[in-house]
Amino acid sequence: MVSLKALVVDDASFVRDLIKRTVRQRFPMIETTDAPNGRRAQSLMSRTTFDLVLCDWEMPEMSGLELLQWMRQQPQYEKVPFIMITSRGDKGHVVEAVKEGVSEYLGKPFSPEGLSKKIMKVMGRRLQLAAELKASPSSRPVGAFSDTADLLTQKRDGQEPVAKDAGPSPAPQNPLLTPSGANPASRKSSPRAANVAAVRFAESTLKSVVKDISLTEVRVIAKRDQDFPGILDQAVVDIDIGEGAMARLNGYVHQLQAVDKRQDTDFVSVTIRFVDEDPKKLEDLSRFVARFRSGAV
Structure with a gap:
């Protein structure tokens, strides 16, 4: 076989x-x-x-x-x-x-x-x-x-089969929470922007604010009018770690919860559990957690 x-x-x-x-x-x-x-x-x-x-x-x-x-x-x-x-x-x-x-x-x-x-x-x-x-x-x-x-x-619109090798595809887009057309690496971070995070999923990006973070997970708050993921969905959290650098942390959705007890609440809490074991990423995360805990962000 x-x-x-x-x-x-x-x-x-x-x-x-x-x-x-x-x-x-x-x-x-x-x-x-x-x-x-x-x-x-x-x-x-x-x-x-x-x-x-x-x-x-x-x-x-x-x-x-x-x-x-x-x-x-x-x-x-x-x-x-x-x-x-x-x-x-x-x-x-x-x-x-x-x-x-x-x-x-x-x-x-x-x-x-x-x-x-x-x-x-x-x-x-x-x-x-x-x-x-x-x-x-x-x-x-x-x-x-x-x-x-x-x-x-299968063929689409008379073209070659989708499996035909056409060379490397264009670079995937990383929709970060930055001004339109801006490169996050080219701008200086600010205290106001430092606790803002973009949580990327396979089909959408969630604009949110970091409310709590540790070396194992992050809890963010996002407006309800966005597309939300499902439990255990794969995620990448983009966090501004200062001096124009961006940490990209891999994880999965651990919890979704309404911020208020009201059914018509405007905000949802999302907890992402990190899965990275790369020492460099953990070092970047440690620095951000220290700044967050000290109130520097």
Whole structure:
């Protein structure tokens, strides 16, 4: 029985589980293995050959970019698809990854549909062939195999199949809570703006104010007239940490609660649990928490 092998690399186990679950549900012909950082991934790749790598950028011990650089120097991995999955979507990072040979770039938080499209784009015909080989040779693929085959072969408006490799996609947009067209890295932070946070989800961005924060979670208050996520939805919290720098913290929705007891309350409290284990991100978060507790923000 033929199957493809994918390696999922991310320092957050919550994110690794999301990726593996999506792959398992939508691409049953792909077997997944995971690693918490680039160093561990490098060790696994030296012992087993993988057909696809889905990797975070910012990780302890060895970053995703360093893993990509090493991977492209190995004969067996020169042309293996590498999808960078990261909360950093600024143009400079995208260009750097493209120069090092990244196959696709997917911004966090991502939807299962978004991840699936990236996988189909870089794997192309190999996915359809694997699905056909694992299905009964006397019948059309059924169930999950049928869904995958349909997605791989469908055409839109007479164009080529969506799985056709068209090169890296444009940089994902990171809708931060800044003036229109402004680059958060180019402006100086101010006490008024420092406790403002943008919480990004796969399909929307929640503009909010930080009410409490620790090294494990943040509680923000947002106006009710916005699109709210569901419990356990993946999130990225963008926090101004001062001097024009922005911390992008990965997490998930732990709690949603009305601020007032009234049914017509105008504000909702959202608690995001952090999942990052990257020391640099934890250091940035520690500095912000200290400033927040001291009243400096």
